Amino acid sequence: MSNLPREPEFEQALNELSTSLEPFLAANPEYKKALDIVQVPERVLQFRVVWEDDQGQAQVNRGFRVQYNSALGPYKGGLRLHPSVNLSILKFLGFEQTFKNALTGLNMGGGKGGSDFDPKGKSDSEIRRFCNAFMLELYRHIGKDTDVPAGDIGTGAREIGFLFGAYKKLRNEFTGMLTGKGLNWGGSFIRPEATGYGVIYYVEHMIARACPEYSLTLPTTLVAISGSGNVAQFTALKVIELGATVLSLSDSKGSLIAEKGYTKEFVEQIGALKLKGGSLESLADTPGYKYYPGARPWTLLPQVHIALPGATQNEVSKEEAEALVAAGCRIVAEGSNMGSTEEAVAVFEASRKTGPKGLWYAPGKASNCGGVAVSGLEMAQNSQRLAWSTLEVDAKLKGIMTDCYKICETAGTKWSGEDLSSGVLPSLLSGANVAGFIKVADAMREQGDWW
Numbered sequence: 001m002s003n004l005p006r007e008p009e010f011e012q013a014l015n016e017l018s019t020s021l022e023p024f025l026a027a028n029p030e031y032k033k034a035l036d037i038v039q040v041p042e043r044v045l046q047f048r049v050v051w052e053d054d055q056g057q058a059q060v061n062r063g064f065r066v067q068y069n070s071a072l073g074p075y076k077g078g079l080r081l082h083p084s085v086n087l088s089i090l091k092f093l094g095f096e097q098t099f100k101n102a103l104t105g106l107n108m109g110g111g112k113g114g115s116d117f118d119p120k121g122k123s124d125s126e127i128r129r130f131c132n133a134f135m136l137e138l139y140r141h142i143g144k145d146t147d148v149p150a151g152d153i154g155t156g157a158r159e160i161g162f163l164f165g166a167y168k169k170l171r172n173e174f175t176g177m178l179t180g181k182g183l184n185w186g187g188s189f190i191r192p193e194a195t196g197y198g199v200i201y202y203v204e205h206m207i208a209r210a211c212p213e214y215s216l217t218l219p220t221t222l223v224a225i226s227g228s229g230n231v232a233q234f235t236a237l238k239v240i241e242l243g244a245t246v247l248s249l250s251d252s253k254g255s256l257i258a259e260k261g262y263t264k265e266f267v268e269q270i271g272a273l274k275l276k277g278g279s280l281e282s283l284a285d286t287p288g289y290k291y292y293p294g295a296r297p298w299t300l301l302p303q304v305h306i307a308l309p310g311a312t313q314n315e316v317s318k319e320e321a322e323a324l325v326a327a328g329c330r331i332v333a334e335g336s337n338m339g340s341t342e343e344a345v346a347v348f349e350a351s352r353k354t355g356p357k358g359l360w361y362a363p364g365k366a367s368n369c370g371g372v373a374v375s376g377l378e379m380a381q382n383s384q385r386l387a388w389s390t391l392e393v394d395a396k397l398k399g400i401m402t403d404c405y406k407i408c409e410t411a412g413t414k415w416s417g418e419d420l421s422s423g424v425l426p427s428l429l430s431g432a433n434v435a436g437f438i439k440v441a442d443a444m445r446e447q448g449d450w451w
Contacts, residue, residue, distance in 0.1 A: 007088035009313060012342055013095050014039055020433035023417030034441035037450045041094060043067040045141055049115055051133040053126055063134050065113035067147055068094035071443035074145055075111030076101055076372060078152030085116045096337055099436030100365040103404045106376035111147055119154050120277050131162035139170045144177045150375050151180040176382025179375035188378035189390040194397060196234025198370015199308060199335045201401035202362060210360045210425055211330045214305040216242040224297050224304045226250045227311030228280060231335040233271045235310050240264050248297035250311060255297040256280045257290050299323040306331045309339035318343035325351050325359055334364035356423035366408045366432035373400045411435035
């Protein structure tokens with residue numbers, strides 16, 4: 001397939017999956033055909049989005065929707081609005097989403113979409129006009145039983161509202177064709193919190209097995225978090241609620257390190273700042289916090305027990321991974337998608353193989369599947385025209401994350417191809433990839449997509 005353009009993010013995701021599958025494919029060679037087929041998306045949509053700015057000028061952006069795989073249910077995955085968006089990034093995200101959704105146990109396929117439009121610095125009116133123009137094409141390709149998009153980077157409650165309103169006018173129907181909706185019109189409790197909370201529910205199982213001395217109920221447990229968007233905020237708030245100490249948050253301009261730990265009130269202040277498009281830079285003079293421009297938190301902390309990347313893809317490099325190992329980090333679990341580079345993952349996995357005290361790594365497709373899980377629960381509530389309580393949704397989310405951890409642990413033990421007799425922890429990377437792949441591949445075979 002060398003005639004295809006280079007797609008570095010997608011190639012990285014495919015290589016990670018292929019490497020993890022080697023022991024499984026050696027024992028089950030017939031599944032090699034499934035791997036050849038599953039890596040090609042079922043449909044890729046690319047379209048022009050022309051919208052009017054506040055000066056009355058025509059502006060143009062590229063719109064995308066990658067409908068990757070529908071073997072387990074309607075395509076499901078977010079819409080990303082960010083200048084970095086391109087087909088490689090959306091293919092990687094849709095590919096990862098396919099297996100992540102499989103790990104939730106819910107009937108959802110995989111997809112991803114978005115645009116290279118940048119909502120930062122735009123007025124509400126400009127964002128509304130962009131959303132209307134974007135949906136003018138997208139509405140032909142989505143629906144509650146076909147493809148159910150959601151929010152992502154740059155696509156929050158405001159954008160989801162505008163997109164839903166545009167779809168409703170175009171189709172003349174009120175239906176659950178987007179998730180992340182407002183609570184008054186079909187949204188679900190816990191959805192904004194779901195990814196961050198889910199990461200913590202997953203990590204609690206990792207801690208219980210690998211390092212109970214670093215329980216999140218202890219203030220002596222030091223937690224590093226990157227990002228300051230939705231995922232990072234609610235990850236931090238859950239850690240603080242449980243009792244551990246959050247040392248860091250970050251954004252694209254730098255990191256803010258707490259001398260004695262973040263407070264709930266300060267995280268909420270950051271949430272309000274981010275809603276207005278603000279930067280952590282503006283909080284640089286806050287007493288008890290130190291701002292580091294142009295740096296991510298991983299090399300700034302002399303001691304860390306748990307690291308939770310929550311910003312974007314490839315945000316942990318090899319050198320930063322080595323710094324985390326040197327700082328005594330025992331667990332890395334991604335709140336972001338493919339948050340660590342291939343070289344960083346190799347450092348984490350090498351540490352795990354040194355013995356029971358090594359660093360244990362969980363990939364985003366497992367540890368951050370709570371967000372899409374609650375999106376799936378939102379779809380279920382919409383289908384029934386019911387709204388479940390906060391406690392009901394939270395209990396279901398905890399159950400899904402527990403099942404996901406157990407699936408990854410079991411598959412990692414069985415299919416990593418490693419000798420775990422000396423107390424080495426199983427590879428959750430292998431476990432997540434193999435378990436998700438088997439579920440999708442088996443459904444595809446039964447539906448006649450490979451033979």
